[in-house]
Amino acid sequence: MGDVGSSLFALGYHEKIDEDASDIPLFVAELRRSCFARIYAADKSLAIFLGRPPRIMKEFCYFQVPTKMTSVWTDIDMMAKGSSSSPSSSQMIYGQERDFEEHHDKQVLNYNSDTFCAAVFARIKEEVLQLFRNRHAFGETGIIK
Amino acid sequence: MTTSQDDDPEQPAFPSPPADTFIDRATFERANHALSLLDQLQVSGLASLIKFWLKKGVNLALAEPFTEACADAAVDWRELSTSLGTDADASVGTAQRARILLENTHRPIIVHRYSTASEYLSQMTGANLRWESLGIFLAAASRAALDTASFAPLYNSDEGRRGLIKALTYIGDCCLDSCLALDCLNDLQLVLQYENLIVHSQVDGDQSKFLE
Numbered sequence: 132m133g134d135v136g137s138s139l140f141a142l143g144y145h146e147k148i149d150e151d152a153s154d155i156p157l158f159v160a161e162l163r164r165s166c167f168a169r170i171y172a173a174d175k176s177l178a179i180f181l182g183r184p185p186r187i188m189k190e191f192c193y194f195q196v197p198t199k200m201t202s203v204w205t206d207i208d209m210m211a212k213g214s215s216s217s218p219s220s221s222q223m224i225y226g227q228e229r230d231f232e233e234h235h236d237k238q239v240l241n242y243n244s245d246t247f248c249a250a251v252f253a254r255i256k257e258e259v260l261q262l263f264r265n266r267h268a269f270g271e272t273g274i275i276k
Numbered sequence: 277m278t279t280s281q282d283d284d285p286e287q288p289a290f291p292s293p294p295a296d297t298f299i300d301r302a303t304f305e306r307a308n309h310a311l312s313l314l315d316q317l318q319v320s321g322l323a324s325l326i327k328f329w330l331k332k333g334v335n336l337a338l339a340e341p342f343t344e345a346c347a348d349a350a351v352d353w354r355e356l357s358t359s360l361g362t363d364a365d366a367s368v369g370t371a372q373r374a375r376i377l378l379e380n381t382h383r384p385i386i387v388h389r390y391s392t393a394s395e396y397l398s399q400m401t402g403a404n405l406r407w408e409s410l411g412i413f414l415a416a417a418s419r420a421a422l423d424t425a426s427f428a429p430l431y432n433s434d435e436g437r438r439g440l441i442k443a444l445t446y447i448g449d450c451c452l453d454s455c456l457a458l459d460c461l462n463d464l465q466l467v468l469q470y471e472n473l474i475v476h477s478q479v480d481g482d483q484s485k486f487l488e
Contacts, residue, residue, distance in 0.1 A: 154388055
């Protein structure tokens with residue numbers, strides 16, 4: 132876990148990943164956001180399960196999750212299915228459609244939505260861990276207030 | 277061992293590493309070791325196992341876009357290697373292929389704003405196959421074997437399944453080590469590190485030293 136966290140930091144993916152500023156396609160930005168989300172979530176799960184401190188603290192990160200709930204690697208899927216659609220006509224590149232908000236009501240269940248939920252829940256887990264850590268120092272009643 | 281090596285006691289067990297500055301002897305030998313182990317596996321059978329697993333709707337959580345492509349690429353690589361290496365000395369052939377994989381792995385993955393997913397994928401498959409691709413293939417095979425009780429002819433007993441998973445996990449570790457030794461971290465290596473972590477959590481448990 133330490134190695135994965137260190138690699139995440141070394142690549143700078145704990146900072147804001149912005150496809151517009153970085154000259155990268157949407158699918159790469161989504162992959163990097165998913166990396167952050169998955170690794171952040173795994174760190175919290177291990178910390179809680181093993182009673183160890185988390186290694187990736189949100190105070191030092193730009194918290195981010197995948198923004199698209201359906202695959203942004205569509206041109207690969209289309210190639211695999213023998214589609215004649217050219218990559219340049221693919222819808223995946225610019226990702227103008229199908230963001231999380233649009234799909235929220237449809238309750239899409241896939242690995243993207245799982246990544247999204249795992250990271251959001253992990254953020255809450257980190258806050259709970261901090262509450263437990265601080266309870267002796269400040270008193271539980273004071274924390275709740 | 278070749279005849280010339282037998283004649284020369286100074287000759288190392290592996291062919292000499294290339295003179296490139298980015299491949300040192302330890303990295304080269306590690307890659308050779310990984311590939312020699314990989315050559316002993318039934319790659320096409322493992323690819324079939326992965327596809328059987330994918331049909332259930334399961335996948336690697338982070339490496340999902342790459343899983344099937346890496347399985348196909350591993351099979352293609354094996355077929356190409358077999359056709360090229362019929363009469364050549366096995367250790368020399370392995371060393372040459374390990375070197376190609378190291379060179380491919382050392383090459384940055386080029387993307388720009390208008391890159392397509394298929395362009396990205398072409399940089400990790402076919403003639404551009406990288407150690408990361410093989411690592412993802414092995415991680416997927418490990419996970420598929422964990423989820424599949426029996427898959428002849430790869431295994432048909434729990435003992436055989438456990439042995440295969442241990443072997444896949446170990447060779448997967450070697451692939452990841454070969455990538456990281458090149459000191460050229462990239463998105464694929466991060467994905468592979470995560471998937472390798474998940475495999476170890478399922479094979480060895482969360483308290484294993486592999487998860488520290």
